[in-house]
Amino acid sequence: xxxxxxNETRRIRKGFSDRSDxxxxxLCYFCDNPVKKGYKVCEKHYQMNIEKAEKGRQTQAAQxxxxxxxxxxxxxxxx
Ligand SMILES: [Zn+2]
Numbered sequence: 001x002x003x004x005x006x007n008e009t010r011r012i013r014k015g016f017s018d019r020s021d022x023x024x025x026x027l028c029y030f031c032d033n034p035v036k037k038g039y040k041v042c043e044k045h046y047q048m049n050i051e052k053a054e055k056g057r058q059t060q061a062a063q064x065x066x067x068x069x070x071x072x073x074x075x076x077x078x079x
Contacts, residue, residue, distance in 0.1 A: 022028070026035050033042035041049065 027033070028035055028042035028045055029040045030045045031042060033044065035041060036043045036046050039046055
């Protein structure tokens with residue numbers, strides 16, 4: 001009796017942790033919300049991914065900017 005219930009619980013958990021099945025039934029890759037149309041994630045996680053991507057870009061841009069500033073300073077010192 002107890003074992004049967006355990007197996008049932010495990011089966012359900014396994015089903016939920018299967019990521020490919022989640023997107024097939026229209027659930028977000030990260031949570032249980034319905035997906036945004038045409039995506040594998042919900043609206044919330046879609047926005048979060050965009051924010052992350054933009055932050056990464058900004059950081060890279062900031063690094064490039066600092067590099068170019070240093071180069072300019074170096075050149076002007078050399079002159
Ligand atoms: Zn989500």
